[in-house]
Amino acid sequence: MATEDNKSVAEIPTAQSSPQPVTPSGVRVQSKQVPIYLPLIAGWLVPGAGHFLLRKWGRGALLAASILAMFALGLGMHGELKSEIHDILDMLGLAGDLGNGLLYLASRLAGLGADKVQVTVADYGTRFIVVAGLLNVISAVDAHNLRTGRKS
Amino acid sequence: MTHFAAVVLFAFFASVVFGITQRETPRSMVRYGAYCFVLFVGSAIALSWIMFFIAR
Numbered sequence: 001m002a003t004e005d006n007k008s009v010a011e012i013p014t015a016q017s018s019p020q021p022v023t024p025s026g027v028r029v030q031s032k033q034v035p036i037y038l039p040l041i042a043g044w045l046v047p048g049a050g051h052f053l054l055r056k057w058g059r060g061a062l063l064a065a066s067i068l069a070m071f072a073l074g075l076g077m078h079g080e081l082k083s084e085i086h087d088i089l090d091m092l093g094l095a096g097d098l099g100n101g102l103l104y105l106a107s108r109l110a111g112l113g114a115d116k117v118q119v120t121v122a123d124y125g126t127r128f129i130v131v132a133g134l135l136n137v138i139s140a141v142d143a144h145n146l147r148t149g150r151k152s
Numbered sequence: 153m154t155h156f157a158a159v160v161l162f163a164f165f166a167s168v169v170f171g172i173t174q175r176e177t178p179r180s181m182v183r184y185g186a187y188c189f190v191l192f193v194g195s196a197i198a199l200s201w202i203m204f205f206i207a208r
Contacts (some may be wrong), residue, residue, distance in 0.1 A: 059172050066165040074160060077153065124158045131162070142173040146204040152176055 030085040039147045043140030050143025063139045070132035071103055074113075078124025081113030093126070099133025156196075163192030 002060050034053050043050025048064025051057075081104065082094040097104050107113055145151040171185025 062168055063172055066168040070162070070165045078157075120159075121153055124153070124155070128158075128162065131166065135166060139169060140174050 014126055022109050034147060035058075037144070039143035040140050043143040044099070044136065046112065047101070047103070047136050047139065050140050051146070054143060054146050056143075057114065057147065064080040067100075067132050067139065070128050070135065071100055071107075074125040074128030074132060077125025077128065078114045078117075078122040079127070080115065080117050080122065081108055081129065085116075088105065091143045093130055096130030097131045099135075100129070101136065103136075104133070159196045160193060163189050163196075167192065 039050035039053050042053055046064075047067035048060040051060030051063060080093075082090060082097045085091050085094060100107075113129070116123055117126060117128075142151065160187040167185045170188045171181040171183075175181045175184045
């Protein structure tokens, strides 16, 4: 009786001990040993890194390629990297840009991106950069969901 | 780059991310990604024609 109670308690998934998939041979999957918030933070800092940590190589590569391509296209179109806040829309744009993580910081340090939108295409480029950041946040949250077992 | 080329590239990359993050199996990822791509591009074309006729 006591043994059954212990077993049922041990099987309840919690935030600290999420259910770990087990292979047919009884070996626990290595990716579940990753600290719970590491895929989220790594995925935000470097596109696709959260999935790579969880050994989701294909998904990570596709996400990284898509986000990097959108960010690079945005810079190529002379999109604006937000650095100053003048109104609420600038604040939202900066939040989107910060979603790119280290890409944003590296690009700012390298002096990439326009300070002011001069041509119509640059306006598209600014949106590409912001959306790349938002998509990066979505992919980082997806990596977190994979880590917690909410998604397989 | 033309506006339409920008729309297609935007739709493609956003659809890849949506497909991977919003579905669980590879088959459903591809289907959902294609669905998002068609909606992105289709709605852009439809809205363009609406604006074309409004402007006339």
